[in-house]
Amino acid sequence: MPRVDELVDYLSAHHPRHGEKVARNLASVAGMKDDLVMFLERYQPFMERGQIGWEQLADAYLTMVNQMTAARLDFMRSGKYPAEDQTQAVQDVYSHEQVMTEYMLGLALSQFLWKHHYQVYSFYRSRIRRIPQVTAALEVGTGHGLFLLDMLTAHPEVRTSDVVDISDISLGLTKSLLQVVAPDAARAIRWVHDDVVRFEPGMSYDFITMGEVLEHVPDPVRVLSRLAHLLTPTGRMFVSTCANCPTIDHIYHFHSVQEIRDTIGRAGFHIEEEDVVPSEDVSAEDLERYRLDILYAAILRA
Numbered sequence: 001m002p003r004v005d006e007l008v009d010y011l012s013a014h015h016p017r018h019g020e021k022v023a024r025n026l027a028s029v030a031g032m033k034d035d036l037v038m039f040l041e042r043y044q045p046f047m048e049r050g051q052i053g054w055e056q057l058a059d060a061y062l063t064m065v066n067q068m069t070a071a072r073l074d075f076m077r078s079g080k081y082p083a084e085d086q087t088q089a090v091q092d093v094y095s096h097e098q099v100m101t102e103y104m105l106g107l108a109l110s111q112f113l114w115k116h117h118y119q120v121y122s123f124y125r126s127r128i129r130r131i132p133q134v135t136a137a138l139e140v141g142t143g144h145g146l147f148l149l150d151m152l153t154a155h156p157e158v159r160t161s162d163v164v165d166i167s168d169i170s171l172g173l174t175k176s177l178l179q180v181v182a183p184d185a186a187r188a189i190r191w192v193h194d195d196v197v198r199f200e201p202g203m204s205y206d207f208i209t210m211g212e213v214l215e216h217v218p219d220p221v222r223v224l225s226r227l228a229h230l231l232t233p234t235g236r237m238f239v240s241t242c243a244n245c246p247t248i249d250h251i252y253h254f255h256s257v258q259e260i261r262d263t264i265g266r267a268g269f270h271i272e273e274e275d276v277v278p279s280e281d282v283s284a285e286d287l288e289r290y291r292l293d294i295l296y297a298a299i300l301r302a
């Protein structure tokens with residue numbers, strides 16, 4: 001694995017403006033650089049197993065950055081997200097081996113390079129550590145698998161761990177990560193390849209994780225309502241999503257944070273705690289004026 005400065009040099013050589021931004025983030029956000037070092041070390045055996053070189057990881061990340069830039073430019077002109085509907089996202093992204101693999105590798109790395117992703121990831125890690133006990137856990141839309149790995153590391157007492165994802169490729173990547181990095185935990189996981197709206201486990205969970213999925217579904221209230229019924233009476237759910245965040249597989253456009261809160265409320269959830277994270281260091285007026293990405297994360301109870 002590269003040292004952090006080698007990785008930053010590589011990104012700067014291939015995308016100078018973005019490389020500069022990453023270097024600024026790593027220098028200014030407390031803990032980010034150390035967590036990046038730990039991530040690169042932890043990810044190495046998974047990458048070796050998949051014969052993924054670190055330059056390939058960096059290239060996958062840059063592909064994602066370029067896709068997002070293109071989607072943003074288009075969004076500024078049209079006001080629309082690139083994918084027409086879920087069918088198109090399934091065909092062009094979730095079931096496309098190369099596109100999905102690059103996207104998930106890039107997204108994994110972005111947790112340690114982007115301030116707003118790092119903040120949401122840190123919110124998740126700190127909140128799950130505060131929960132005294134988790135016996136049955138569900139993750140919806142695991143993607144790269146890092147949230148699942150953190151949940152199972154923080155809570156070795158988990159007895160049932162279910163993972164549902166519409167993409168077989170996400171499930172494969174996450175399974176491979178867990179098998180290499182946390183083999184005991186991996187053996188107990190039930191992997192379900194399906195749309196969350198069809199998921200009927202016949203049991204309830206004391207913790208549900210659903211990071212960055214709501215903007216991928218046609219009817220977020222329907223998805224949240226189903227999950228509200230899958231929580232135990234004292235259960236909690238972590239949810240994150242975003243407003244004004246065009247990318248290749250986003251289909252549900254939240255226009256504001258308040259719209260996200262209203263959606264959560266309509267599905268029967270109460271917001272226990274939340275974190276609102278703008279993607280850029282600009283004023284609230286400019287965020288709204290330029291319709292820039294805002295991430296939203298919360299801990300919910302039903």
Ligand SMILES: C[S@@+](CC[C@H](N)C(=O)[O-])C[C@H]1O[C@@H](n2cnc3c(N)ncnc32)[C@H](O)[C@@H]1O
Binds near residue numbers: 194197
């Ligand atoms: C952007 S990734 C999120 C990865 C990770 N949870 C995070 O927060 O960074 C979205 C994931 O949700 C999955 N997904 C999208 N729509 C879904 C649906 N209707 N049911 C289940 N999984 C879905 C995708 O396949 C992908 O793995």
